[in-house]
Amino acid sequence: MRHNPLELDRRQFVKAGAAGAGGLLLGFYQQDLLAQFGGPPAAITPQAFVHISRDDIVTLTIHKPENGQGAETAMAMLLAEELECDWNRIRTVFAPVEPIYGGPLQGTFGSMAVRTSWNPMRQTGAAAREMLIQAAALRWGVGPDQCRAENGSVINQLTDARLSFGSLAEAAATLPVPTDIRLKPASEFRLLGKPMKRRDTQLKISGQATYGIDFERPDMVYAVVARCPVFGGAVASFDAGDARAVSGVQDVLEIPQGIAVIADNTWAAMEGRRALSIVWDEGANSNLSSEQIHSQLMELTGSPGAIAADRGNLESALAEAASVVQADYDAPYLAHAPMEPFTAVAEVQADRCEVWTGTQIPGLAHSSAVEASGLPADQVKIHTLYMGGGFGSRGGGSWVAESVEIAKRVGVPVKLTWSREDDLQHDRYRPASCVHLEAGLDADGWPTAWSGRAACSSFAGLRNGLDREAVVELANPNYEIPALHFEYHEPGLSIPTNYWRSVGHSQNTFFAESFIDELAAQTDKDPVEFRRRLLTNSPRLLNVLNIAAERADWGRPTTAGSYQGVAVTNCFGSFNAQIAEVTVEDGHVRVHRVTCVVDCGQVVNPAGVVQQMQGGIVYGLSAALRGKITIRQGRVEQTNFHQYEPLRIDEMPHVDVHIVASEEAAGGIGEVGTPAIAPAVTNALFQATGKRIRSLPITL
Numbered sequence: 001m002r003h004n005p006l007e008l009d010r011r012q013f014v015k016a017g018a019a020g021a022g023g024l025l026l027g028f029y030q031q032d033l034l035a036q037f038g039g040p041p042a043a044i045t046p047q048a049f050v051h052i053s054r055d056d057i058v059t060l061t062i063h064k065p066e067n068g069q070g071a072e073t074a075m076a077m078l079l080a081e082e083l084e085c086d087w088n089r090i091r092t093v094f095a096p097v098e099p100i101y102g103g104p105l106q107g108t109f110g111s112m113a114v115r116t117s118w119n120p121m122r123q124t125g126a127a128a129r130e131m132l133i134q135a136a137a138l139r140w141g142v143g144p145d146q147c148r149a150e151n152g153s154v155i156n157q158l159t160d161a162r163l164s165f166g167s168l169a170e171a172a173a174t175l176p177v178p179t180d181i182r183l184k185p186a187s188e189f190r191l192l193g194k195p196m197k198r199r200d201t202q203l204k205i206s207g208q209a210t211y212g213i214d215f216e217r218p219d220m221v222y223a224v225v226a227r228c229p230v231f232g233g234a235v236a237s238f239d240a241g242d243a244r245a246v247s248g249v250q251d252v253l254e255i256p257q258g259i260a261v262i263a264d265n266t267w268a269a270m271e272g273r274r275a276l277s278i279v280w281d282e283g284a285n286s287n288l289s290s291e292q293i294h295s296q297l298m299e300l301t302g303s304p305g306a307i308a309a310d311r312g313n314l315e316s317a318l319a320e321a322a323s324v325v326q327a328d329y330d331a332p333y334l335a336h337a338p339m340e341p342f343t344a345v346a347e348v349q350a351d352r353c354e355v356w357t358g359t360q361i362p363g364l365a366h367s368s369a370v371e372a373s374g375l376p377a378d379q380v381k382i383h384t385l386y387m388g389g390g391f392g393s394r395g396g397g398s399w400v401a402e403s404v405e406i407a408k409r410v411g412v413p414v415k416l417t418w419s420r421e422d423d424l425q426h427d428r429y430r431p432a433s434c435v436h437l438e439a440g441l442d443a444d445g446w447p448t449a450w451s452g453r454a455a456c457s458s459f460a461g462l463r464n465g466l467d468r469e470a471v472v473e474l475a476n477p478n479y480e481i482p483a484l485h486f487e488y489h490e491p492g493l494s495i496p497t498n499y500w501r502s503v504g505h506s507q508n509t510f511f512a513e514s515f516i517d518e519l520a521a522q523t524d525k526d527p528v529e530f531r532r533r534l535l536t537n538s539p540r541l542l543n544v545l546n547i548a549a550e551r552a553d554w555g556r557p558t559t560a561g562s563y564q565g566v567a568v569t570n571c572f573g574s575f576n577a578q579i580a581e582v583t584v585e586d587g588h589v590r591v592h593r594v595t596c597v598v599d600c601g602q603v604v605n606p607a608g609v610v611q612q613m614q615g616g617i618v619y620g621l622s623a624a625l626r627g628k629i630t631i632r633q634g635r636v637e638q639t640n641f642h643q644y645e646p647l648r649i650d651e652m653p654h655v656d657v658h659i660v661a662s663e664e665a666a667g668g669i670g671e672v673g674t675p676a677i678a679p680a681v682t683n684a685l686f687q688a689t690g691k692r693i694r695s696l697p698i699t700l
Contacts, residue, residue, distance in 0.1 A: 053169065056086065074117075081191045083126070087191065097365070110668070115572075122184075133149055135168040135171040196607060220414065222265050223260050230282040231495055233280050240276060251410065285494050288631055301436040301452075308471045309486040310486075321440030329695070333430060341423040345414065347412075351379055353379060357385060369401070399418060420640050431497040434454070435456075457470075470490075474508050506675055517566075538570070564579055564687065576597070593653055593655075602663060612670050620676075685698070
């Protein structure tokens with residue numbers, strides 16, 4: 001029996017908490033987060049609900065999907081820390097899509113899960129704790145100050161009598177929610193900051209967890225979709241005769257996204273798709289190639305663009321510079337390639353639509369289902385399941401819409417599955433980017449000017465002609481440089497693009513940190529010392545750099561014949577330095593060790609931080625060594641992992657992760673490990689070979 005992380009909807013949950021089932025149901029309201037992340041400033045957003053039942057089970061409805069990064073465990077730890085409940089009696093369910101669960105923040109993206117939940121979840125737990133203490137004090141006829149909560153009970157400090165949370169829950173539910181809530185200082189934490197096993201691990205390794213690809217409904221049929229292989233193309237005509245003749249195929253339908261094949265099982269549907277005869281209208285992109293795209297991007301970096309940053313007098317600084325350094329860099333399109341391809345189960349009837357899927361952004365999945373079904377929003381429900389990775393791809397758009405389109409035609413539940421080929425060839429890609437950088441150096445070799453242009457498709461839309469993600473870390477370098485000017489071009493390409501793990505930092509950290517290394521090499525300065533001088537006004541970034549240099553034994557690599565490279569980044573509210581140790585044999589690059597130091601402010605689960613930094617590094621290293629999506633005749637050439645190969649386990653370097661103790665606000669962690677690994681490796685390769693790597697993936 002698989003575990004379904006969403007076993008009851010909100011109305012059932014509220015009814016259970018407020019009526020005969022008994023217990024305490026608590027919602028806590030947080031007012032400032034939507035304003036911080038682009039929503040209306042006056043919005044009031046409940047961030048979590050807590051239900052305590054008579055049997056002492058604490059059920060947390062979380063608004064952050066679990067896409068493998070540990071959000072489920074982190075949310076439970078934040079709650080349990082202040083609630084003082086028994087950790088072993090915590091249960092979690094994923095929230096349905098409704099405004100009360102966070103609006104645009106109801107999702108796991110942008111490394112914001114902990115950042116936006118640190119206070120709300122703790123305040124929720126603390127409020128529930130105080131209500132339970134008040135209920136116990138009333139029962140004993142003592143003051144609340146004579147009681148304390150501990151491990152799922154309230155204790156009378158005068159008599160040592162105990163009352164369990166479950167026995168107090170109904171009485172507590174009748175009390176007003178306190179407004180003056182005391183949160184623990186860090187010195188009193190018993191869970192936060194301690195390494196904890198993830199709550200979902202046992203479910204996943206035992207096969208009990210329900211992923212989108214596992215979910216089933218009675219009388220369900222299975223579907224796949226044939227999509228035009230050329231970007232922007234469409235169906236001209238098709239013959240379904242051979243497909244219908246395949247054993248198990250039930251129907252063939254044209255939907256807005258292509259041709260759907262419906263069958264008794266997924267294999268039969270895929271075999272039916274192979275038998276389809278389709279004439280495609282390939283449209284304007286039928287001759288598009290990677291070479292054309294690269295030429296267009298490079299040409300744009302040579303002409304004025306939208307101004308993204310302008311500080312100081314660049315013209316004067318360059319004119320007075322003792323030397324000027326210029327370089328061109330580029331990075332390719334990248335696919336997300338999560339282990340689990342897109343999949344969804346949809347059921348559409350006259351008055352309702354339900355979708356079961358793993359999605360990073362349930363709100364976006366809901367919007368897609370509403371549009372595809374044509375039903376009012378309150379008649380559409382998204383059930384969030386576990387997902388096998390996302391990396392920015394699993395918002396809930398295309399595959400949810402496809403599943404709903406098919407389900408409303410066939411009248412029974414439909415399970416849509418993408419193959420790996422579908423995933424690689426119909427993704428929304430990390431955009432390709434070309435950058436021209438220029439710096440002026442004074443007589444002592446220190447930079448006085450920084451300028452450049454980036455040509456890069458927008459990740460997810462422009463604002464005032466700019467995509468800030470496309471120029472992040474280039475228009476706002478981490479280093480103190482007096483004169484700064486940077487420009488941006490949106491090339492208007494037709495390749496679909498979207499967020500990719502660490503978004504613009506994923507390529508721009510490579511560009512910026514490689515160029516900083518070039519500037520250091522220009523006057524024979526040590527790369528670490530060069531950065532130290534330029535980071536005097538960035539103490540947290542300087543600190544992680546210093547610790548990394550010490551822990552990596554900078555300048556004295558441990559592996560014979562190896563060389564070191566360094567890179568730093570400031571992203572998602574966290575600070576990271578990485579030093580890579582590499583060797584080169586017969587043109588083959590081997591990364592032996594990565595020293596990684598991260599300052600992510602206050603830490604929920606150190607074990608989770610280590611896992612996420614390691615995961616981010618292997619993801620970024622795979623892209624640096626091999627990642628590349630290429631276009632030929634308007635089509636993606638890569639079809640599966642033999643052409644888009646991740647790092648193999650025997651190639652994985654040893655990764656030492658060091659977490660800086662901090663009382664600063666919690667930063668993000670899910671994407672922070674990815675950006676710095678590519679430049680750390682390429683900077684090491686420069687030390688090893690004397691060759692500057694300015695294009696990814698790495699070639700020697």
